[in-house]
Amino acid sequence: MHRGGWGLLLLGGILLAHAAGELGAAHTAQRHLWRQYQVQEGVYPPVAAAKAPLGVAAWHPAAPVCCVLDIPRLHLRAVVLQGTTEAVLAQAPGHLPGSAAPGATGNMVISAHNVLFFRHLDLLRPGDPVYLTVGGHRFVYVVHRSRVVPVDGGSIVMDPLPPTLTLTSCYPLDGAILHPPWRFVVTARLQGRA
Numbered sequence: 001m002h003r004g005g006w007g008l009l010l011l012g013g014i015l016l017a018h019a020a021g022e023l024g025a026a027h028t029a030q031r032h033l034w035r036q037y038q039v040q041e042g043v044y045p046p047v048a049a050a051k052a053p054l055g056v057a058a059w060h061p062a063a064p065v066c067c068v069l070d071i072p073r074l075h076l077r078a079v080v081l082q083g084t085t086e087a088v089l090a091q092a093p094g095h096l097p098g099s100a101a102p103g104a105t106g107n108m109v110i111s112a113h114n115v116l117f118f119r120h121l122d123l124l125r126p127g128d129p130v131y132l133t134v135g136g137h138r139f140v141y142v143v144h145r146s147r148v149v150p151v152d153g154g155s156i157v158m159d160p161l162p163p164t165l166t167l168t169s170c171y172p173l174d175g176a177i178l179h180p181p182w183r184f185v186v187t188a189r190l191q192g193r194a
Helices: 003-043
Strands: 065-071 076-082 107-111 129-134 137-150 164-171 182-193
Touching (some): 129 164
Antiparallel strands (some): 065 076, 129 137, 164 182
């Protein structure tokens, strides 16, 4: 094999090791976050009734852990953190600041890296359930639609909507493009509590 071939092989190995390291770090972070979520569920004081979504007293927008996201079709169960910074998204899906609380009127937006959590987001179909758990309450959302939108093609609607959940990730979902100009967006509507 000539030098160019060895160089490409070495580069491929480095990229593979980097990706494996990121996945391992995210897995370790999720284990830690599960423990933190369990502690938080019993530690944080109730939110005032006027702010609590559908009577949920344990949701607190300043708490580091937002809720637990469960998507059966994707075999995904993950702790969701508050915020969408790189530091947050390296270890968990993130709840977009300013978007609705779980189960509340308006649009709750959860973003995640495609290669870490939302790689198979495109497998969701209309009618699929998505669950959010917080404060001992489990909210059931049902997928309404999915689409690919340009990053600069308008914002996600944050107006007072019926309770809506929007899941977003970079597109293409395989992570083949660094800083892609598109987003994959799944919209789900609140069906009720489980």
